[in-house]
Amino acid sequence: MKFLQYIHYMYLIMAVLFVxxxxxxxQNNExxxxxxLFAAAxxxxxxxxxxxxxKIKNNNK
Known part of the structure; x- marks a missing residue:
């Protein structure tokens, strides 16, 4: 379950790659x-x- 706490950072990495x-x-005029749009998403x-x-963490307390 510790892995699920950090999985939302994967979206930031994907955003950087899309940017x-x-x-x-x-630069290549494409x-x-x-x-x-994928970066914004x-x-x-x-x-x-x-x-x-x-929210889920607060509800579990």
């Missing part, structure tokens, strides 16, 4: 909108999962 991919695509999921896990 990097988007920047590389912009379409980068999808990469930035990953950041949203990070905050959503963190808030949800804190």
């Amino acid at each position: 990097y991919d988007g920047i590389v695509r912009v 379409n980068s909108i999808l990469s930035f 990953a950041v949203f999921m990070f905050f959503f999962r963190r808030r949800f896990s804190e």
Whole structure:
């Protein structure tokens, strides 16, 4: 169960990778909108999962 406490940080790592991919695509004059949308979704999921896990932790007390 300790692993589940840190899994929401995976979304931040994914967001950084998608932002990097988007920047590389912009430099190569390719379409980068999808990469930035995935990065925004990953950041949203990070905050959503963190808030949800804190609610569950508080309910278990």
